[in-house]
Amino acid sequence: xKKSKPKYNQIIEAAVIVIAENGYHASQVSKIANKAGxxxxxxxxxxxxxxxxxxxxxxxxxxxFIERIVEGINEKQKANEKLFTLVEMHxxxxxxxxxxxxxxxxxxxxxxxxxxxxxNKVLKPYLAVIDEIVKxxxxxxxxxxxxxxxxVRQMIFGTIDEIVTNWIMKDGKYDLVKQAPTIHTLLSNGxxxx
Amino acid sequence: xKKSKPKYNQIIEAAVIVIAENGYHASQVSKIANKAGxxxxxxxxxxxxxxxxxxxxxxxxxxxFIERIVEGINEKQKANEKLFTLVEMHxxxxxxxxxxxxxxxxxxxxxxxxxxxxxNKVLKPYLAVIDEIVKxxxxxxxxxxxxxxxxVRQMIFGTIDEIVTNWIMKDGKYDLVKQAPTIHTLLSNGxxxx
Amino acid sequence: xKKSKPKYNQIIEAAVIVIAENGYHASQVSKIANKAGxxxxxxxxxxxxxxxxxxxxxxxxxxxFIERIVEGINEKQKANEKLFTLVEMHxxxxxxxxxxxxxxxxxxxxxxxxxxxxxNKVLKPYLAVIDEIVKxxxxxxxxxxxxxxxxVRQMIFGTIDEIVTNWIMKDGKYDLVKQAPTIHTLLSNGxxxx
Amino acid sequence: xKKSKPKYNQIIEAAVIVIAENGYHASQVSKIANKAGxxxxxxxxxxxxxxxxxxxxxxxxxxxFIERIVEGINEKQKANEKLFTLVEMHxxxxxxxxxxxxxxxxxxxxxxxxxxxxxNKVLKPYLAVIDEIVKxxxxxxxxxxxxxxxxVRQMIFGTIDEIVTNWIMKDGKYDLVKQAPTIHTLLSNGxxxx
DNA sequence: AATGAATGAGGATTCATTCAT
DNA sequence: CATGAATGAATCCTCATTCAT
Numbered sequence: 001x002k003k004s005k006p007k008y009n010q011i012i013e014a015a016v017i018v019i020a021e022n023g024y025h026a027s028q029v030s031k032i033a034n035k036a037g038x039x040x041x042x043x044x045x046x047x048x049x050x051x052x053x054x055x056x057x058x059x060x061x062x063x064x065f066i067e068r069i070v071e072g073i074n075e076k077q078k079a080n081e082k083l084f085t086l087v088e089m090h091x092x093x094x095x096x097x098x099x100x101x102x103x104x105x106x107x108x109x110x111x112x113x114x115x116x117x118x119x120n121k122v123l124k125p126y127l128a129v130i131d132e133i134v135k136x137x138x139x140x141x142x143x144x145x146x147x148x149x150x151x152v153r154q155m156i157f158g159t160i161d162e163i164v165t166n167w168i169m170k171d172g173k174y175d176l177v178k179q180a181p182t183i184h185t186l187l188s189n190g191x192x193x194x
Numbered sequence: 195x196k197k198s199k200p201k202y203n204q205i206i207e208a209a210v211i212v213i214a215e216n217g218y219h220a221s222q223v224s225k226i227a228n229k230a231g232x233x234x235x236x237x238x239x240x241x242x243x244x245x246x247x248x249x250x251x252x253x254x255x256x257x258x259f260i261e262r263i264v265e266g267i268n269e270k271q272k273a274n275e276k277l278f279t280l281v282e283m284h285x286x287x288x289x290x291x292x293x294x295x296x297x298x299x300x301x302x303x304x305x306x307x308x309x310x311x312x313x314n315k316v317l318k319p320y321l322a323v324i325d326e327i328v329k330x331x332x333x334x335x336x337x338x339x340x341x342x343x344x345x346v347r348q349m350i351f352g353t354i355d356e357i358v359t360n361w362i363m364k365d366g367k368y369d370l371v372k373q374a375p376t377i378h379t380l381l382s383n384g385x386x387x388x
Numbered sequence: 389x390k391k392s393k394p395k396y397n398q399i400i401e402a403a404v405i406v407i408a409e410n411g412y413h414a415s416q417v418s419k420i421a422n423k424a425g426x427x428x429x430x431x432x433x434x435x436x437x438x439x440x441x442x443x444x445x446x447x448x449x450x451x452x453f454i455e456r457i458v459e460g461i462n463e464k465q466k467a468n469e470k471l472f473t474l475v476e477m478h479x480x481x482x483x484x485x486x487x488x489x490x491x492x493x494x495x496x497x498x499x500x501x502x503x504x505x506x507x508n509k510v511l512k513p514y515l516a517v518i519d520e521i522v523k524x525x526x527x528x529x530x531x532x533x534x535x536x537x538x539x540v541r542q543m544i545f546g547t548i549d550e551i552v553t554n555w556i557m558k559d560g561k562y563d564l565v566k567q568a569p570t571i572h573t574l575l576s577n578g579x580x581x582x
Numbered sequence: 583x584k585k586s587k588p589k590y591n592q593i594i595e596a597a598v599i600v601i602a603e604n605g606y607h608a609s610q611v612s613k614i615a616n617k618a619g620x621x622x623x624x625x626x627x628x629x630x631x632x633x634x635x636x637x638x639x640x641x642x643x644x645x646x647f648i649e650r651i652v653e654g655i656n657e658k659q660k661a662n663e664k665l666f667t668l669v670e671m672h673x674x675x676x677x678x679x680x681x682x683x684x685x686x687x688x689x690x691x692x693x694x695x696x697x698x699x700x701x702n703k704v705l706k707p708y709l710a711v712i713d714e715i716v717k718x719x720x721x722x723x724x725x726x727x728x729x730x731x732x733x734v735r736q737m738i739f740g741t742i743d744e745i746v747t748n749w750i751m752k753d754g755k756y757d758l759v760k761q762a763p764t765i766h767t768l769l770s771n772g773x774x775x776x
Numbered sequence: 777a778a779t780g781a782a783t784g785a786g787g788a789t790t791c792a793t794t795c796a797t
Numbered sequence: 798c799a800t801g802a803a804t805g806a807a808t809c810c811t812c813a814t815t816c817a818t
Binding site: 589612615620621622623624627 | 777778779780781
């Protein structure tokens with residue numbers, strides 16, 4: 001966590017749970033405060049407004065999320081191993097924190113466009129990690145050398161994101177992480193018989 | 195159109211414009227009524243409630259959207275041609291109706307999860323079309339025979355969806371349709387050198 | 389009343405009573421709505437916001453207030469009779485509407501400076517009436533010809549206003565109108581023995 | 583100053599500036615504390631509550647204000663000289679402390695009626711000084727012997743007060759003190775040709 | 777004496793929906 | 798069918814005040 005203030009973290013953790021359980025619009029500030037064990041007004045000592053809670057949740061959690069993936073990737077040598085690690089850890093991390101998955105895949109998207117811009121900014125470093133893997137793969141001659149990096153990044157992120165969202169909307173009834181190899185193969189080899 | 199009542203369509207068209215221009219949360223029923231040239235109360239003669247307007251917008255527009263894609267696909271023989279047609283027409287149709295693209299890619303997602311369930315129901319036939327293409331491709335031995343249809347569908351839809359969303363968030367500043375071949379190649383052949 | 393909408397007037401009348409009885413800051417919109425026999429939301433069909441109620445109360449009441457004084461003055465020939473009429477009617481009108489007197493003398497002054505500017509605008513015509521009397525008096529050679537009109541106006545208004553405010557703060561325990569002749573004499577002849 | 587504690591005075595001075603610059607309603611206790619260079623809580627070691635700060639500001643400043651006027655008056659023999667001195671010094675003192683003038687003429691009046699009662703109490707000695715002058719003038723046969731002291735006091739105070747308020751609302755754009763003779767003449771001789 | 781983090785009560789306003797005409 | 802005036806529930810945020818340190 002960026003800030004070591006305990007109340008700040010209490011509120012962040014409470015917000016994830018309350019938003020996951022009630023949905024963003026039914027998550028009154030007082031409900032979050034209550035769950036965090038602080039007074040309503042205390043929220044505003046740590047956050048500018050209700051939206052800021054949401055952005056901060058995303059920043060904090062996304063920060064850890066990316067950090068861990070980057071660590072995992074750094075242990076790998078080849079771009080396709082790195083891609084596999086990214087897919088697998090993306091799925092694993094959301095798989096292991098159901099509340100967080102609900103918030104990122106469903107509730108966070110209910111935000112207005114101002115908020116969405118901020119969320120995109122937080123997401124940038126993650127997208128940069130994807131770009132980096134793709135570039136490395138092209139340089140290593142593991143990936144084709146004519147790839148449009150932006151489109152590849154959108155395919156990789158769009159695919160994983162859609163898969164996680166579907167899983168969440170099915171209430172996480174099946175094993176998400178187990179699908180990492182298949183997804184990786186799909187992205188690597190595409191649909192066509194060679 | 196489900197109903198041939200002219201006011202029904204007036205309201206649907208007004209809703210697309212108002213939501214695209216103002217965003218979901220700033221699109222009051224009275225604003226839509228005003229744009230449609232009817233009284234507020236009249237809305238409720240044609241729609242159960244505000245959510246119902248949104249679902250209906252999506253139903254109507256998605257109905258046409260899918261219909262046209264199915265027509266396009268039926269003219270093709272091979273699964274990979276069909277897939278190309280689907281990608282190209284998906285991009286083209288949203289490219290040509292900016293208002294609709296904003297509504298489907300951004301504003302509609304701000305709805306609560308109850309509404310999102312209904313939207314998914316509307317989306318089902320489209321996803322079924324994708325599934326059908328994949329199955330045909332496998333039978334024709336054009337696509338690999340070990341594909342997990344659900345995951346493939348999520349990759350195809352997730353990729354296109356992410357690409358369109360990014361395009362909209364960049365205010366449609368570049369040519370979307372032109373990217374269809376590259377996207378199709380990516381989905382078909384994946385990232386890896388063969 | 390400027391507007392013949394009955395609810396508009398109901399709300400104005402309710403506001404005078406509620407504000408006079410509770411003070412401006414303890415006069416919640418819901419309390420005014422309740423007194424007026426309308427829903428809270430209805431207030432906002434007729435007034436922009438809470439401040440607008442206050443300004444409108446003043447506009448409506450001040451409009452009548454001035455109108456009557458002007459009528460009274462027009463029946464008089466000489467400036468000093470007109471001045472007497474102004475003093476007497478000013479006192480009489482506030483004397484006869486205790487609620488209104490509380491609102492104008494006490495509660496209205498708790499407004500912020502933005503509101504006060506608007507109130508001053510409403511007051512302008514009344515001050516103009518005073519100016520007119522003074523000018524006439526000077527032309528008629530009834531008043532001294534070296535008067536500084538602005539200062540005279542401020543003396544006349546300041547004197548009456550202070551007297552009414554003191555009366556209100558003593559809960560209207562004595563007869564205000566009866567003092568008109570003395571006040572008029574004071575303003576006319578000053579303090580000094582001639 | 584009632585208390586010789588330096589922080590007490592720091593807070594009083596800070597309050598005058600903060601209230602004059604921000605207006606009464608935007609003058610949070612924390613803003614005053616900040617300006618005074620003390621912690622929020624420290625305010626409550628010297629003042630019972632926020633209202634008490636205001637009353638104390640008025641008491642302290644009014645105390646000095648009256649003291650100086652009394653000194654000035656004591657140097658004069660005749661009641662009409664004393665009245666002139668009172669008018670002139672009233673204008674001069676507020677003229678020379680713009681912040682204080684804003685607070686006394688505008689911001690302090692936004693207080694609720696409970697506070698206003700206390701303010702009136704503080705004002706009493708000043709009104710007594712006016713009364714004294716009037717009585718002396720009557721005894722000296724300089725002023726008419728049939729004056730209603732209360733009304734005369736209200737005329738004198740109301741006139742000066744209204745003139746200062748108008749001056750403040752015009753941002754002190756003209757010379758206030760220069761008007762003392764005219765005001766004094768008006769109060770002494772009234773409007774009428776003799 | 778001094779601090780300042782924490783408290784929590786309180787209220788204007790919006791807008792989807794109704795229903796008398 | 799159509800209207801649109803009226804309804805009223807629902808909530809974020811501020812800020813004076815407290816009290817453990």
